[in-house]
Amino acid sequence: MTRSLCFTVDVDRDVNIPLPGTLEAGSVDRGMGTAPRYSSSAEGLKILTDLLDEMGVNATYFVEGRTLLNIGGGMLAGREVGIHGMDHEDFTGIFPPGEKERIINESCENLEDMLGIRPVCSRMPYMKIPPDVPEILKRAGIKYDSSEYQPLNERMIPYSLSGLTEIPVPRGIDAGGKKIFGYLWPMHEGKRKPSDYAYMASKMEEGIFVLATHAWHMTERIEGGVMSEDSISANSENLRKTIEHFIDLGYETETIPQASHRFARTS
Numbered sequence: 001m002t003r004s005l006c007f008t009v010d011v012d013r014d015v016n017i018p019l020p021g022t023l024e025a026g027s028v029d030r031g032m033g034t035a036p037r038y039s040s041s042a043e044g045l046k047i048l049t050d051l052l053d054e055m056g057v058n059a060t061y062f063v064e065g066r067t068l069l070n071i072g073g074g075m076l077a078g079r080e081v082g083i084h085g086m087d088h089e090d091f092t093g094i095f096p097p098g099e100k101e102r103i104i105n106e107s108c109e110n111l112e113d114m115l116g117i118r119p120v121c122s123r124m125p126y127m128k129i130p131p132d133v134p135e136i137l138k139r140a141g142i143k144y145d146s147s148e149y150q151p152l153n154e155r156m157i158p159y160s161l162s163g164l165t166e167i168p169v170p171r172g173i174d175a176g177g178k179k180i181f182g183y184l185w186p187m188h189e190g191k192r193k194p195s196d197y198a199y200m201a202s203k204m205e206e207g208i209f210v211l212a213t214h215a216w217h218m219t220e221r222i223e224g225g226v227m228s229e230d231s232i233s234a235n236s237e238n239l240r241k242t243i244e245h246f247i248d249l250g251y252e253t254e255t256i257p258q259a260s261h262r263f264a265r266t267s
């Protein structure tokens with residue numbers, strides 16, 4: 001039995017929301033409008049990288065271009081970093097001709113300028129990857145994508161998405177029969193426990209389990225705003241326990257490219 005945990009972090013503008021009439025996302029309005037904010041993402045990324053380094057977890061970071069320009073690349077140096085749009089665009093929206101390709105190329109070039117590496121991984125904002133996008137990603141040099149949800153099975157093996165290697169985020173049901181996703185946001189909001197994700201982890205016997213979170217969610221809640229120091233500590237402790245459950249079950253922690261090499265895709 002071989003199981004891999006790919007821990008993934010979306011590094012994007014704080015509590016991002018689509019804004020009508022523009023391709024660029026905003027941040028949820030906390031009384032000062034919807035202009036994008038980056039401070040929770042920056043603080044959360046520091047907490048996450050410290051925690052993951054201490055635990056020896058090799059994670060994959062999907063970094064939105066504008067956020068990278070705002071928070072700097074220091075915390076991401078030497079890590080596996082992929083793209084996540086330039087301004088957190090919804091790629092299922094209406095774009096002028098050629099604009100999707102321009103934005104994806106700009107995201108890759110920005111990452112190369114800031115971090116000195118050419119990205120090979122992508123996650124599209126809002127987990128939305130329309131049919132024309134895989135070809136554009138491939139032309140930009142992307143090889144691995146993690147923008148789809150798939151039902152949690154005993155075997156979770158990468159598959160081809162128009163030639164890209166797709167490593168999906170699992171969705172399943174919890175011990176009580178309720179829907180649960182490999183995204184940790186309900187735990188950060190106080191609505192799920194680490195043991196809920198351990199239950200999911202126990203249902204996969206071979207392949208890659210993608211767990212996903214957002215950097216900003218380490219320090220800010222959608223409901224309730226910026227967390228107190230005590231809440232931030234409790235939130236980090238929950239994340240530590242969640243990952244420990246996977247490690248206790250024998251999961252190896254790997255980046256998306258590392259795990260994809262081990263589990264060759266089936267189509």
Ligand SMILES: [Zn+2]
Nearest residue numbers: 010012125126
């Ligand atoms: Zn995002």
